[in-house]
Amino acid sequence: MVIFSRVIGLLRGLSTTLDARIVYHDIMRPFAESVLQEKIAKGPSENAQWINDTPVHSDVEAKLRQILVELGNDDKILGIQVCAYKDGEVIIDTAAGVLGRYDPRPVQPDSLFPVFSVTKGITAGMLHWLVDKGSKLSVGILSE
Incomplete structure (x- = not known):
């Protein structure tokens, strides 16, 4: 390194001296990406630790894990966490995959994902649902 x-x-010094405009990141990026992709074991068929080893809480979770394995082998998901409750009891609590395209750390049940602004879609959907149901909405703007 x-x-x-x-x-x-x-090379940067030489290019400055010769007044050449070369962006080395653009040149080296494909090579760095290919090396990183070779080092990351994708999907359950290549990575035995792809699904987090936590106890199975229900038959639904067992079926979900089978689906996650299929999706992982087809490269349809990179990493996922799923938790569901029914009648106050956990019926699904599983995690699978890796944290990122270039981050081979496994997803854990307590992994944090940057999901800033994800709830905007949920809020917009709920707003449309309320309008469709005929709810009267009032919008207020707060200012100082």
């Missing part, structure tokens, strides 16, 4: 950094510094 040190030698790599030194070479990049040398």
Whole structure:
């Protein structure tokens, strides 16, 4: 890594001296991505730890895990957490996959995902549902 950094510094210095406009990130990105993709074991067929080893709470969770394995083998999901309650009891609590395309750490039941603004879609859907049901809505704007 040190030698790599030194070479990049040398190339940057040469390109500045020769007044050449080269963006090294664009040149090296495909190579870095290919190396990272080789190191990340995708899907359950390549990664035995793809589904988090937690107890199965119900038959529904067992079926869900089978579906998650199929989706993972088809590269349809990268990482997922699912938790569901029925009558106050946990019936599904499972996690599978990896945290990101370039982050091979496994998804845990307590993993945090950046989901900023995800609830906007839910809020808009609920608003449309209320309008469809004929609810009268009032909108207020607060200002100082």
